[in-house]
Amino acid sequence: MPELPEVETVRRGLEPHLSGARLVRVIARRPDLRFPLPDGFVQRLTGARVESLSRRGKYILAPLDRDDTLIIHLGMTGRFVVEAGGPPQAPGEFALATPADPKHAHIVFETDGGAWLTYFDARRFGYMDLIPTATLELHPRFAAMGPEPLSPAFDAGRLARAFAGRRQGAKTLLLDQRVVAGLGNIYVCEALHHAKISPFKPAAEIGTRKLTALHGAITMVLEAAITAGGSTLRDYAAVDGAMGYFQHDFRVYGREGEPCPTPRCGGVIARTAQAGRSTFHCPVCQK
DNA sequence: CCCACGACCTGTGGGC
DNA sequence: TGCCCACAGGTCGTGG
Numbered sequence: 001m002p003e004l005p006e007v008e009t010v011r012r013g014l015e016p017h018l019s020g021a022r023l024v025r026v027i028a029r030r031p032d033l034r035f036p037l038p039d040g041f042v043q044r045l046t047g048a049r050v051e052s053l054s055r056r057g058k059y060i061l062a063p064l065d066r067d068d069t070l071i072i073h074l075g076m077t078g079r080f081v082v083e084a085g086g087p088p089q090a091p092g093e094f095a096l097a098t099p100a101d102p103k104h105a106h107i108v109f110e111t112d113g114g115a116w117l118t119y120f121d122a123r124r125f126g127y128m129d130l131i132p133t134a135t136l137e138l139h140p141r142f143a144a145m146g147p148e149p150l151s152p153a154f155d156a157g158r159l160a161r162a163f164a165g166r167r168q169g170a171k172t173l174l175l176d177q178r179v180v181a182g183l184g185n186i187y188v189c190e191a192l193h194h195a196k197i198s199p200f201k202p203a204a205e206i207g208t209r210k211l212t213a214l215h216g217a218i219t220m221v222l223e224a225a226i227t228a229g230g231s232t233l234r235d236y237a238a239v240d241g242a243m244g245y246f247q248h249d250f251r252v253y254g255r256e257g258e259p260c261p262t263p264r265c266g267g268v269i270a271r272t273a274q275a276g277r278s279t280f281h282c283p284v285c286q287k
Numbered sequence: 288c289c290c291a292c293g294a295c296c297t298g299t300g301g302g303c
Numbered sequence: 304t305g306c307c308c309a310c311a312g313g314t315c316g317t318g319g
Contacts (some may be wrong), residue, residue, distance in 0.1 A: 002312060032315085034295070058313080076313055077297080104297085123296045125313060168289065177314090184312055233312065234299075275291060278310080 002074045005183030005225035007058050008238050010080055013239030015053045017082055017115040022049045025110035033126040044130055057145055068130040075125030083116040096178030104150040131265060146180045149218050156215040163203035171199035171279055186253045189280045191217040193252045197277045198286045252280040260285060
């Protein structure tokens with residue numbers, strides 16, 4: 001699943017086709033993704049113009065020229081494929097833009113620009129919803145969400161306040177979207193390694209200097225990953241099928257047993273199961 | 288508040 | 304080759 005860099009890459013791929021476009025056809029091939037689609041999903045979208053395309057944390061936001069904003073979460077395996085020239089065959093009852101994986105092609109948008117955007121999601125952990133734009137920020141999904149990590153609202157002081165008094169491990173806290181929005185398992189492991197902080201270190205015990213390093217590491221890792229088009233492990237790809245290549249820059253994620261890349265460290269990357277998820281870190285240089 | 292764990296759902300890759 | 308298990312980028316809910 002896509003974390004912030006992958007979601008941002010998808011957003012950038014969709015933007016030229018969706019922003020300012022009108023949805024001339026919407027097809028929901030099943031009534032639900034992770035959750036039921038909202039009442040009247042197809043009708044409420046059909047004929048609407050998408051005003052812009054933005055991102056908040058791991059959500060893509062598409063405010064409409066109606067009262068609603070379409071929100072999209074890609075879950076673990078959600079992805080879009082864009083066919084800028086429309087479906088390859090004449091539209092019949094249902095001409096799927098990309099028939100390679102019809103079983104998991106759940107939602108299709110056709111725009112007045114002639115583009116077909118198909119949402120695929122094998123595991124169906126993703127979801128879409130329509131939320132009144134006026135109250136978007138008050139919606140439970142967004143009200144408690146932490147700052148955007150690449151915005152000025154997120155700085156070392158903000159991190160320090162979020163960590164103060166918390167005995168939870170640094171990794172668990174960083175995965176909490178209320179602390180900072182958009183981080184997931186990969187980039188948390190990477191950022192903690194860059195900042196030389198153990199994932200298990202109780203948050204409140206991390207000093208100011210390391211918190212500053214952590215803030216810098218989060219920013220740097222996310223920016224580099226966005227530049228690389230995200231990380232492609234299995235399902236993820238940009239909307240034109242392009243692979244991300246940041247996975248080649250992983251220092252710890254998926255590198256169990258390999259030497260720690262920190263100069264003169266000599267440690268070996270360990271993998272630890274933490275609440276059902278894999279944590280990768282160097283026990284020598286991450287304290 | 289913290290943590291562990293199961294659930295959601297399906298596919299894939301590794302080991303035997 | 305085939306089968307089974309572990310594991311996968313994310314939440315969400317429950318129970319101790």
